[in-house]
Amino acid sequence: MDSSIVKLIKAIVVPLADNKEQIEITTEMNDDCLVYNLHVSAADAGRIIGKHGRVAQAIRTVVYSQNHNNDQRIKLNIIPE
Amino acid sequence: MTQFQGATIQKAIARGLEELNTSREQVSVDVIREGRNGFLGFGRKSAIVDLNPIESVQNILQETSATEQIAKIKDYLTDILAVTGRSEAVECNQQADSLKLDIITVDDYQSYLIGKHGKNINALQTIVQEYAYCLGFREQPILLDTGDYRKRRQEALISLSTFKADQVCATKKAVYLDPMPAVERKIIYQNLQGRQDITVRTHGRGLDKYLVIRPFRHAG
Numbered sequence: 001m002d003s004s005i006v007k008l009i010k011a012i013v014v015p016l017a018d019n020k021e022q023i024e025i026t027t028e029m030n031d032d033c034l035v036y037n038l039h040v041s042a043a044d045a046g047r048i049i050g051k052h053g054r055v056a057q058a059i060r061t062v063v064y065s066q067n068h069n070n071d072q073r074i075k076l077n078i079i080p081e
Numbered sequence: 082m083t084q085f086q087g088a089t090i091q092k093a094i095a096r097g098l099e100e101l102n103t104s105r106e107q108v109s110v111d112v113i114r115e116g117r118n119g120f121l122g123f124g125r126k127s128a129i130v131d132l133n134p135i136e137s138v139q140n141i142l143q144e145t146s147a148t149e150q151i152a153k154i155k156d157y158l159t160d161i162l163a164v165t166g167r168s169e170a171v172e173c174n175q176q177a178d179s180l181k182l183d184i185i186t187v188d189d190y191q192s193y194l195i196g197k198h199g200k201n202i203n204a205l206q207t208i209v210q211e212y213a214y215c216l217g218f219r220e221q222p223i224l225l226d227t228g229d230y231r232k233r234r235q236e237a238l239i240s241l242s243t244f245k246a247d248q249v250c251a252t253k254k255a256v257y258l259d260p261m262p263a264v265e266r267k268i269i270y271q272n273l274q275g276r277q278d279i280t281v282r283t284h285g286r287g288l289d290k291y292l293v294i295r296p297f298r299h300a301g
Contacts, residue, residue, distance in 0.1 A: 008164045015157050016212055047215065052287060055211050061204035065196060066165055 005074065008066055009038060012059055017044040022081065033073035036063075045080035083132050089116045090128045097132040108132045150218040151180065157212050158182060158225075161205070175221075182209070184227040191228050199234060202227065203262060235268055242269040245294055250278050253296045260289040 006025050014020050019041040026037045040048055049056040060076050067074045083101065087093030094110055101108070109132070116128030155171050162169045162184065174181040186194060195202045206225040213223055224231070245256045258269075266283060269292055273281050278297050285291050 004164060008161065011161045011164045012208055015160075016208075016215055047211065050207075050211065054288065055207060057288070058204035058207035058211075061196075061200060062161075062208065065193065065201045065204075 005036065005063060005066065008063060009036060009059070009076070012062065013038065013040070013048060016047055017041070019044055030075070033075050035075045035077060037077045037079055039079050039081055042080045045078065049078060084113060084129055085132065086127045086129050087116070088127055090130060093128045093130045094132070097130060101132060101134075103134065107134055109135050147218065147220070150213070150216045151175070153216060154180075154209060154213050154218065154223070155182065158184075158205075158209055161208075178221065180221045180223045182223065182225050184225065186227060188228070191230075194227055195230055198259070198261070199230065202230065234265070238265055238268045239272045242272050242294075246273055246276060246279050249294045249296055255293055255295040257284075258292040258294070260285060260291045262288075263290075266290065266292055 006027075009025055010023070014023060017023055017040060022039070022041040022044075024039040026039070028035050028037065038048075047055070048059070050058075056078055059078075063076050064074060083097065085093045085097035085100070087096050090112060093116075094105070098105060098108070111131040111133070113129040113131055114126065117124065117126040119125035151173055155173055159169075159171050162171070169184050169186040172183040172185060174183060184194065193201070194205075196204075202225055206223065209225065210223050213219075242258075245258065249256050270281060273279065273294070280295050280297055282293050282295070283290050284293050
């Protein structure tokens with residue numbers, strides 16, 4: 001069961017990546033926010049992060065805007081493998 | 082092996098491309114030997130290059146026609162929007178200078194989609210542009226729009242900048258505007274370009290560039 005946030009991240013990231021099967025999203029609880037760790041292959045990391053993190057920042061903006069749970073902040077980390 | 086000779090590497094490549102009847106993007110070049118001018122013609126050596134057609138995924142992607150690419154881009158955006166739980170329709174509108182994607186949605190959701198000063202829709206636009214770039218769709222810039230937002234924003238920026246410029250003239254004090262993307266700064270520049278009483282400059286670095294409007298006497 002994927003939460004809607006995970007589905008959203010996948011909908012954005014999977015078509016951008018070449019190594020689609022390497023994409024993995026794990027979640028963990030941090031002090032007061034829910035952290036999504038997005039694991040991508042090193043080859044795709046450049047594209048998903050973009051120049052000066054332009055694409056990464058755009059993905060975060062879109063993902064954060066879909067967090068309707070006001071009690072909990074969310075975070076998105078992009079981790080190249 | 083497809084090797085070609087020429088006085089320089091460039092000439093060798095050009096000759097090879099002509100004989101193979103392809104373009105530079107479709108071959109990989111290995112330099113076998115660099116050309117040498119020698120001294121007064123002694124010891125001159127011609128350059129040798131090896132040209133091989135690229136048969137990578139990139140090439141296949143390039144071959145897919147523009148209409149297919151546009152359909153894919155549209156599907157990509159529709160999928161992202163579908164996950165958010167609202168069934169928006171996306172309308173493609175190809176224009177001479179750009180590909181416009183118009184998101185049709187209910188009015189009360191529009192403000193969420195746009196975000197403050199277009200934050201969300203600009204982010205979405207960046208993502209879609211990146212995807213289009215992956216597909217090899219590079220001829221036209223892609224613009225996202227929903228319910229005439231871009232037009233409304235442009236009108237708002239024009240009236241804001243005119244108001245701020247008048248304020249600068251009246252108070253003789255500089256006004257700092259909020260950071261905004263290049264497209265929006267351009268609208269303001271174009272709006273204020275005819276005015277002699279003020280100067281407009283861009284400050285800041287990276288994605289957070291902002292405009293400063295100053296009275297003209299401080300210019301320098």
